[in-house]
Amino acid sequence: MISTTTRYQILTSNPVRTRSTIENDPVVKRDTEYYRANIGKIKTVDEFMKDHRLFSYAMKAFGLSDMIYAKAFVKKLLTEGLAKPDSMANKMTNALYKEFAKAFDFAGKGDKATSQPGATTETVDRYVQQTLETNEGKENEGVRLALYFKRKASTITSHMGLLADKAVLTFVQTAFGIPKESSGADLDAQVRQLKKLIDVEDLQDPKKVEKLIQRFSAMWDMNNVSAASLNPVLNLFGAGQGEIGFSMDLMMSITKLPRGGF
Numbered sequence: 001m002i003s004t005t006t007r008y009q010i011l012t013s014n015p016v017r018t019r020s021t022i023e024n025d026p027v028v029k030r031d032t033e034y035y036r037a038n039i040g041k042i043k044t045v046d047e048f049m050k051d052h053r054l055f056s057y058a059m060k061a062f063g064l065s066d067m068i069y070a071k072a073f074v075k076k077l078l079t080e081g082l083a084k085p086d087s088m089a090n091k092m093t094n095a096l097y098k099e100f101a102k103a104f105d106f107a108g109k110g111d112k113a114t115s116q117p118g119a120t121t122e123t124v125d126r127y128v129q130q131t132l133e134t135n136e137g138k139e140n141e142g143v144r145l146a147l148y149f150k151r152k153a154s155t156i157t158s159h160m161g162l163l164a165d166k167a168v169l170t171f172v173q174t175a176f177g178i179p180k181e182s183s184g185a186d187l188d189a190q191v192r193q194l195k196k197l198i199d200v201e202d203l204q205d206p207k208k209v210e211k212l213i214q215r216f217s218a219m220w221d222m223n224n225v226s227a228a229s230l231n232p233v234l235n236l237f238g239a240g241q242g243e244i245g246f247s248m249d250l251m252m253s254i255t256k257l258p259r260g261g262f
Contacts, residue, residue, distance in 0.1 A: 028128070160191060
């Protein structure tokens with residue numbers, strides 16, 4: 001298996017080609033054509049949820065596949081909308097629910113909700129990206145996390161935001177060698193630790209985000225046997241079998257790791 005660093009670079013060096021590959025997948029193409037042709041016909045929450053194919057597409061686009069069959073929950077989410085501070089969407093700690101309610105804002109826009117960009121072009125874009133990340137994760141979870149972080153970084157505005165997203169937290173823990181067990185510590189202690197490592201304002205800078213992704217990718221490959229050709233780090237020190245050494249791209253990634261934090 002090629003390293004996380006190499007695979008990530010292949011995918012991001014030519015985003016147009018990467019997107020085209022996903023869009024032209026027969027299943028993705030068929031489902032997207034159906035979604036585009038029919039989403040504008042939906043005028044109510046009930047109609048939306050009754051068309052399982054449309055509803056499933058939208059839920060997958062927002063990374064909510066595991067909630068497709070929780071229809072009573074989703075109906076309440078969309079019916080209440082976002083206007084009231086105590087609505088379900090506004091109270092959920094997972095920001096994806098709020099993003100979903102905003103995209104399919106039946107409560108605020110009524111029968112015009114599905115003609116808005118959030119429910120049309122933006123949902124399709126999300127579906128393509130989500131499919132890419134899911135597919136890559138089947139081969140290498142590190143690549144999925146790198147792509148996900150690249151997409152989400154600019155939306156994170158606080159250190160609590162790093163803790164609130166499980167995938168982002170895994171990314172950060174890996175990049176800085178933070179034990180997973182630390183997630184059980186007091187929240188204030190976790191925030192203090194993260195403040196020493198990351199300036200969240202840097203997440204608005206694409207170049208700094210890419211540097212952090214380089215760091216994460218190298219650390220992921222060092223920590224995961226399958227992602228780094230039988231873990232060349234362990235093998236270098238005699239803990240593995242065979243004669244596999246450092247791959248060139250992994251060596252280059254390690255030498256580029258920022259010193260003294262991000």
